[in-house]
Amino acid sequence: MNSLLEVQGISVSFDGFRAINNLSFVIGCPEMRAVIGPNGAGKTTFMDIVTGKTRPDTGSVRWGETGRSLLALSEAEIAQVGVGRKFQRPTVFEDQSVWDNLRVSLKKPRGPIAALFDRVTEADRARIDEIAAEIGLSDHLDRPAGILSHGQKQWLEIGMLLAQDPRLLLVDEPAAGMTTEEREHTTALLKRLAQSHAVVVVEHDMEFVRRLECRVTVLHEGSVLAEGSLDHVMADERVIEVYLGR
Amino acid sequence: MERSIFARNPSVPIFIGVLTLLALGVTVMSEAYGTGAISVSFTKVLGMTLCLCLAALAMDLVWGYCGILSLGHFAFFGLGGYGIGMWLMTARTEDVVRANLMGGVIPPTEAEVSDATAAQIFSVVGATDWPWMWAASGSLVLSLLLVVLVPGVLALVFGWLAFRSRVTGVYLSILTQAMTLALSLYLFQNDTGLRGNNGLSGLQNIPGLDTVGQDRISIWFFWASAAALGLAYVGAVWLVSGKFGNIIRGIRDDEQRVRFLGYRVEAYKLFVFTLSGVICGIAGALYYPQAGIVNPDEIAPIASIYLAVWVAIGGRGRLYGAVIGAAAVSLLSTYFTGGRAPDIDLGIYTIEWVDWWPVLLGLGFVLVTLFAPKGLGGLVDYIVRKDRA
Numbered sequence: 001m002n003s004l005l006e007v008q009g010i011s012v013s014f015d016g017f018r019a020i021n022n023l024s025f026v027i028g029c030p031e032m033r034a035v036i037g038p039n040g041a042g043k044t045t046f047m048d049i050v051t052g053k054t055r056p057d058t059g060s061v062r063w064g065e066t067g068r069s070l071l072a073l074s075e076a077e078i079a080q081v082g083v084g085r086k087f088q089r090p091t092v093f094e095d096q097s098v099w100d101n102l103r104v105s106l107k108k109p110r111g112p113i114a115a116l117f118d119r120v121t122e123a124d125r126a127r128i129d130e131i132a133a134e135i136g137l138s139d140h141l142d143r144p145a146g147i148l149s150h151g152q153k154q155w156l157e158i159g160m161l162l163a164q165d166p167r168l169l170l171v172d173e174p175a176a177g178m179t180t181e182e183r184e185h186t187t188a189l190l191k192r193l194a195q196s197h198a199v200v201v202v203e204h205d206m207e208f209v210r211r212l213e214c215r216v217t218v219l220h221e222g223s224v225l226a227e228g229s230l231d232h233v234m235a236d237e238r239v240i241e242v243y244l245g246r
Numbered sequence: 247m248e249r250s251i252f253a254r255n256p257s258v259p260i261f262i263g264v265l266t267l268l269a270l271g272v273t274v275m276s277e278a279y280g281t282g283a284i285s286v287s288f289t290k291v292l293g294m295t296l297c298l299c300l301a302a303l304a305m306d307l308v309w310g311y312c313g314i315l316s317l318g319h320f321a322f323f324g325l326g327g328y329g330i331g332m333w334l335m336t337a338r339t340e341d342v343v344r345a346n347l348m349g350g351v352i353p354p355t356e357a358e359v360s361d362a363t364a365a366q367i368f369s370v371v372g373a374t375d376w377p378w379m380w381a382a383s384g385s386l387v388l389s390l391l392l393v394v395l396v397p398g399v400l401a402l403v404f405g406w407l408a409f410r411s412r413v414t415g416v417y418l419s420i421l422t423q424a425m426t427l428a429l430s431l432y433l434f435q436n437d438t439g440l441r442g443n444n445g446l447s448g449l450q451n452i453p454g455l456d457t458v459g460q461d462r463i464s465i466w467f468f469w470a471s472a473a474a475l476g477l478a479y480v481g482a483v484w485l486v487s488g489k490f491g492n493i494i495r496g497i498r499d500d501e502q503r504v505r506f507l508g509y510r511v512e513a514y515k516l517f518v519f520t521l522s523g524v525i526c527g528i529a530g531a532l533y534y535p536q537a538g539i540v541n542p543d544e545i546a547p548i549a550s551i552y553l554a555v556w557v558a559i560g561g562r563g564r565l566y567g568a569v570i571g572a573a574a575v576s577l578l579s580t581y582f583t584g585g586r587a588p589d590i591d592l593g594i595y596t597i598e599w600v601d602w603w604p605v606l607l608g609l610g611f612v613l614v615t616l617f618a619p620k621g622l623g624g625l626v627d628y629i630v631r632k633d634r635a
Contacts, residue, residue: 051506079508091503093496104492110508112517118489164507 002065004029004198005168010049010059011222019045020056021222029167032194034209034230035202037219038242043202044088046219047170051085052078064167080110084166088173088202090153094146098137098156101145102128105163127163134189135159150177158189168198175208187211206230218242255483257566262476269472278461286464290536293468295576297533300475302556302572303482303565304522304529309554310562311486312518313498315415317550318422321429322397322523324545326530328433329396331446331540332380333389337453339363370444377439393531394524401523402516409512409519414501423547433542445541449534464536471532475569478525482565485521494518495563555607559614560621567623574622575610579603 007025011018020042027033035043048054050061052075061070063081070078079085092101106124108114132138135155140148145156154177161169174190175183190212193199203209209216209230216233218225220242226233233239272292275283284292301323308314343362347354354362365374382388408421436442452463485491494514496504501511534540553572560571581587582603590597599606618625 053502074510075502075505076508076510079506085506087503091500093492093499093503095495095499096492100492103489104496105507110510112490112514115490115493115509115514116485116488160507 002028004031004064005050006060006062006067007046007050008060008062010056010061012045012049012054012056019222020049023059023219023223025217025224027168027198027200029198030194030196032190032199032201032212032214034212034214034216035200035219036204036206036209036216037225040221041219042222043219044172045222047085047172047200047202050078050170051075051083076110079164079166082167083170084161084164084168085170086157086161086172086174088176090150090157092145092148092153092156092160094144096145097142098132098145098148099128099141101156102131102159102163105160107163107165131159131162134162136185151179151182154178155182158186162193166197168200169193170200170202172202173204174201175203175205183208184211255487258480258483261479261566261569265472265476265479269469272468273465276461276465278459278465286461289461289464289468291577291580293464293471294533294536295573295580296468296471296475297529297536298553298556298576299569299572300471300478300529300532301526301553302560302568303475303478304525305553305557306560306562306565306568307482307485307525308518308522309557310564310568311491311498312494312515313501314515314519315419315554316422316519316522317419317547317554318424318426319522319526319553320549321426321545322401322526323530323533323549324429324540324542325397325400326393326527327449327534327537327540327544328440328446329393329527330389330531331449331534332383332392332440333386334449334451334453334535335367335446336363336380336383337386338448338451339366341453341456342366368441371436371442373437379439390531393527397527397530398520398524401520405516405519409515412512423550426545426550427547430542430545430547433545443542445539445544446534447539449540450536450538452535467532467536471536474528474532479565479569486565490514555611558621559611561618561623561625562621564621564623564627566626567621570622570626575607579607582606 003026005027009022009024010020011022012020037043045054049056052073063070132141135158137152137155148156174186178186190199190201201212216230217227218233218239226236226239272284272289274280276289277286305319308316340359340363343366344359364376368374382392404425408418413421432438433440434443455463493504493509497511497514505511556572556575557568559575561567582599587599589599614621
C-alpha cells in the first residue's frame with residue numbers, strides 16, 4: 001500500500017485561534033479512515049486545507065506517487081487530480097434536476113469549451129443510471145434537487161462524488177439525517193469504495209464509525225490525539241478525557 | 247432525454263414566431279413598404295427597443311444565469327456605438343467634403359480630402375488631426391471588428407482582473423459601476439479624440455445610401471435588429487440549456503461547490519462576462535445608427551442600472567423575461583418621457599410625466615418585487631402552467 005496523501009506538520013490560525021496545530025496525516029490507497037473528534041477539533045478545517053479552500057501557514061500537503069504538492073494548486077485543480085469532497089451540510093444544485101446534478105459531476109473535461117459542446121453519450125447515460133440506482137434516486141432523476149428530503153440530498157451528494165470518480169474521497173458526516181437502513185446502505189457503499197479508493201470519513205456517530213471497521217484518527221484542538229483501531233483509541237485515557245470531560 | 251433544443255425549449259419557436267409577426271406587422275404598417283400607420287420615428291423607436299432587448303438578453307446571461315450583477319454593461323453598449331459611429335461619421339463627412347471640393351478646378355488629392363474631413367469632424371473640439379483611435383474608421387470591415395473587439399477586450403481584461411481576485415457580489419457591482427463611470431468621464435474630455443461631450447452625431451445618415459430615404463433605412467435597421475435579437479436568443483438558449491448552462495447556474499447558486507467539482511469558476515465567469523459584453527457591443531452598434539447620436543452621457547452609470555432594472559422586472563434567469571422587461575419598460579419610458587403622455591392637470595398641481603416617470607418606475611419595481619418576484623416572465627410561466635393543468 002502506497003501513501004496517496006501525506007500531510008506533514010500543517011498549522012493554521014484564524015485571528016490568533018489555532019484551528020490546526022502541527023497536524024500530520026497519511027492515508028494510502030486503498031484505505032478507509034475515520035476521523036473523529038469533538039466540535040472544534042479541526043476536522044472541517046483539515047478538509048478545507050486538503051481541498052485547497054484554506055491555505056495552511058506552515059507544513060506540506062503531498063499527493064500521489066510523485067509526491068506533488070497540493071498547496072500550489074487551486075480548488076479546481078485539486079479536484080481534477082482526484083480529490084472529491086462531500087460536505088457536512090448537503091450542498092447540491094437545488095435549482096437543477098437530479099439528473100443534471102449528476103451530469104455536471106461526471107468525470108469529463110472541465111473546460112468551458114468542452115462543456116459547451118458536451119454531448120451525453122451512451123456511457124454517460126448508463127453511468128448516471130447506475131449511480132442513480134446505487135443512491136436510490138432512479139425515480140427522482142427529473143425532479144429538482146431542491147425538493148428532495150434531507151437524506152435524499154445526502155445521497156445525491158454521495159452520488160455526485162461517485163460520478164466525479166476521485167481517488168480520494170473526503171466524506172463529512174455522511175450519515176447525518178439518514179434512517180437506520182440508509183446508514184447501513186451508506187456503510188456498505190463506503191466499505192466497497194474503500195476497496196479501490198482512499199476514503200476519509202468524518203463522523204460523530206460512534207456506532208457508525210464502529211461499523212466501518214477501519215483505522216480511526218482522533219483529532220483534538222487541531223492535532224492528532226490518537227490513532228489506531230476504534231477499540232484502541234477508545235481505551236486511550238486522553239481520548240476518554242476529551243470525549244467525556246474530566 | 248436528448249431532444250432537439252426546440253422541443254426542450256418551447257420558448258424558442260414562440261419567440262421567433264412573435265418576432266417574425268412583429269417584423270411583418272411593422273413592415274406592413276411602415277411608411278416605406280406599407281400603409282404608413284407607423285411613422286419613421288416610431289419605427290426607429292421599435293428598432294432601438296429591440297436593441298435594448300438584446301442588451302437585456304446579454305445582461306440576463308451574466309446576471310440571471312451566472313449570478314454576476316454587472317452594473318456596467320452599458321459601457322460595452324456605448325463602445326459598440328462609438329465603434330460603428332466612427333466609420334459612419336468618417337465616411338459620411340468624407341462624401342460631403344469630396345462633393346464640396348469637386349467644385350474646384352483641380353480635383354482634390356486624397357490627403358486634402360482626409361485633412362478636410364478631419365478638420366470638419368474635429369473642429370468642434372478645436373482639433374484638426376486624426377486621433378490614433380480613428381485609424382480604423384476608414385474601413386467598414388475594420389470598424390465592425392472594433393465593434394466586437396473593443397467591448398470584448400475591455401470585458402476580458404476587466405473580468406480577468408476582477409474574477410481572478412475573487413471579487414463577487416456587491417463589490418463587483420460597485421467595480422463595474424466605477425468602470426462605466428470612468429469610461430464616461432474619460433469620453434467627456436475634449437482631447438480624447440472622440441469629440442468629448444458632443445459625441446458622434448449624424449449617425450442616421452448611412453454612407454452610400456444617400457438616395458435611400460430614412461423611411462426605408464429605418465425599416466432595414468428594424469429588420470437587422472430583429473434578426474440580431476432572434477439569433478442571439480437562439481444562441482443564448484443553446485448556451486444555457488446544455489451542460490454549460492448547468493455549470494453557470496451552479497456558479498450562481500454555489501460557486502464554491504462548483505470549484506470542488508473541478509471546474510475553474512473564473513474561466514466560466516470570464517467567458518460569460520466577455521460574451522455578454524460583445525453582445526452588448528453589437529446591440530449598441532445597431533442602436534446608435536437608429537438613434538442618430540452617441541455621446542458619453544449614454545454610458546453614465548444610471549444607464550447600466552436601468553438595464554439591471556429591466557431584467558429584474560422581466561424576471562431573471564428566463565431569457566424571454568429579460569426581453570419582455572426591456573421592451574415593456576423602455577417603451578413605457580419613451581411614452582412617458584417623450585412627451586407622448588398627456589400631462590394631468592389637477593388644478594392645484596399638474597402631473598408632468600417627465601418628472602413622475604422615475605417614481606412610476608420605482609413603484610413598478612416595488613410592485614413586481616412584492617407580487618411577482620419572478621418578474622413579468624415568471625407571470626408568463628404561471629399562466630402557461632395553469633393552462634396545462
